[in-house]
Amino acid sequence: xxxxxxxxxxxxxxxxxxxxxxxxxxxxxxxxxxxxxxxxxxxxxxxxxxxxxxxxxxxxxxxxxxxxxxxxxxxxxxxxxxxxxxxxxxxxxxxxxxxxxxxxxxxxxxxxxxxxxxxxxxxxxxxxx
Numbered sequence: 132x133x134x135x136x137x138x139x140x141x142x143x144x145x146x147x148x149x150x151x152x153x154x155x156x157x158x159x160x161x162x163x164x165x166x167x168x169x170x171x172x173x174x175x176x177x178x179x180x181x182x183x184x185x186x187x188x189x190x191x192x193x194x195x196x197x198x199x200x201x202x203x204x205x206x207x208x209x210x211x212x213x214x215x216x217x218x219x220x221x222x223x224x225x226x227x228x229x230x231x232x233x234x235x236x237x238x239x240x241x242x243x244x245x246x247x248x249x250x251x252x253x254x255x256x257x258x259x260x
Contacts, residue, residue: 167192168203168204170188171204171210172230172233172234175224181222182197185197204230208227208229208230209227210224210225211227
């Protein structure tokens with residue numbers, strides 16, 4: 132009788148771990164994976180937009196939450212805020228290089244969620260059959 136070698140545990144892509152409470156990645160994860168953070172990043176992945184366009188695109192977001200989300204994502208270096216010196220004031224938002232890289236990685240996940248959301252929510256439990 133031949134015995135197969137024990138299965139090895141998958142190698143973690145996070146050698147320092149993302150699980151410790153003080154890990155900086157937790158803060159970034161919170162910023163980019165919040166409902167509004169994801170929606171704003173996906174909207175800006177389509178191209179530069181103004182405040183009012185983002186507000187319409189992310190239906191249901193309050194002015195306060197939009198301002199807070201934009202400020203946070205800008206502070207993290209994911210987007211650029213370009214204020215034009217015109218009257219009335221014009222501010223355009225766009226993804227930075229870092230934001231474009233992040234959006235490209237998030238797009239498949241968001242597409243998967245969009246493609247399965249009705250089925251998941253429709254089952255009531257969300258569990259595989």
